[in-house]
Amino acid sequence: MSGPLKFWCLVLLVPGLLAIAPQATAEYGDVVLNRRAEKEGVRPVIFPHWFHRIRFRCKVCHAELGFKMRVGSNDFKMSDIVEGRFCGACHNGEIAWPPDQCDLCHSGKRGLPTGIVGGHETGGPGRW
Amino acid sequence: MRVFIFPGKPAQRRFVAVLAVLASAAAWGDEWASLRKDGIHDPRGPAVRVLQEPEVALSKLTPDTAGNMVRWVQSLEKGEINPRANLRPDTKIRLYESDVLLNLKGGMPIVRFPHRQHTLWLDCTNCHDHLFKAEAGATKFSMLKILEGEQCGVCHGAVSFPLTECFRCHSVARPGDGKPRPSLPIAIPAGAVPPK
Numbered sequence: 001m002s003g004p005l006k007f008w009c010l011v012l013l014v015p016g017l018l019a020i021a022p023q024a025t026a027e028y029g030d031v032v033l034n035r036r037a038e039k040e041g042v043r044p045v046i047f048p049h050w051f052h053r054i055r056f057r058c059k060v061c062h063a064e065l066g067f068k069m070r071v072g073s074n075d076f077k078m079s080d081i082v083e084g085r086f087c088g089a090c091h092n093g094e095i096a097w098p099p100d101q102c103d104l105c106h107s108g109k110r111g112l113p114t115g116i117v118g119g120h121e122t123g124g125p126g127r128w
Numbered sequence: 129m130r131v132f133i134f135p136g137k138p139a140q141r142r143f144v145a146v147l148a149v150l151a152s153a154a155a156w157g158d159e160w161a162s163l164r165k166d167g168i169h170d171p172r173g174p175a176v177r178v179l180q181e182p183e184v185a186l187s188k189l190t191p192d193t194a195g196n197m198v199r200w201v202q203s204l205e206k207g208e209i210n211p212r213a214n215l216r217p218d219t220k221i222r223l224y225e226s227d228v229l230l231n232l233k234g235g236m237p238i239v240r241f242p243h244r245q246h247t248l249w250l251d252c253t254n255c256h257d258h259l260f261k262a263e264a265g266a267t268k269f270s271m272l273k274i275l276e277g278e279q280c281g282v283c284h285g286a287v288s289f290p291l292t293e294c295f296r297c298h299s300v301a302r303p304g305d306g307k308p309r310p311s312l313p314i315a316i317p318a319g320a321v322p323p324k
Contacts, residue, residue: 025161025166025167026161026166026167026168027160027161027166027182027196028195028196028287028290029195029196029286029287030166030168032168043170043173046168046169046175048182049287050182050185050186050196050198051179051180051182051185053200053209053211053249053287054185054209054211055209055211055212056211056212057211057212057213057248057249057250058249058250058254058283058287059213059214059249059250059251059254060211060212060213060214060215062250062251062254063219063250063251063253063254064214064215064216064219065215069254069282069283070282089215090215095215103173103174103175104174104175104178104179105175107169107170107173107175107176107179108168108169108170109167109168109169109170110170112168116286116287117167117168118166118168
């Protein structure tokens, strides 16, 4: 292989390899909640499963608090949270930050659809 | 690390080696994206300056090769994490130990479903009886349904280890099937990027 050819191979191949290298993605199990948020003028909510499961077993939210295991199937409002239901069972200023810290949960990019995202190997089941 | 043989002159081999190093350098450090660059957090919002970064928490736990890159069950068993099992003092914490063998007639190895690891995290009502009947053999399983996010796929493929890890569930060899199973379930086609 001649010198200039090798050079052009490198010029073309290196960006190509960078393009197919794994892209930075949301963490496996991250959930976007945007049923109401943007319509109400705030950012979508990002719920990180990884952060919560270090501190709570699945059963706390999915059995005690009644969160159904399907993104979009839990129809609740900020008023529920303020009154201590759903996220409000912990996000009450005692176990975790209170609901007046809007921006910490409502932290997503505008325009994101509700869904579960992220993953190093799979993007989650198709219908999610 | 996958070793492959590249036929050619030493100069060409060096060239390929350089490209391989560049590619792995590009992939390095991508295990846990920072919140600013994860594609879903608003990098201009205040939260990314306050919230814990995944790498800070997850890099300290037992590593995995898929999902959150954390062996969550092992991490729990080793005491690296100590997640609460209840909020209300009167909640009954139920643990159940029995294993269930599934897929007894299929082509893949038999599935050993361990109740113990599942009830460490979950309550019985999370699966019974709306996903699986409590009676062994009463539920017809379908890998297609699982891949579509039903049955085991409600969690596996979304929050628990993903469906690429076939042999973590299909873990019991059939009688007479003496060959050890490969550690990687899926054949990598020639020229494909090897998994991390």
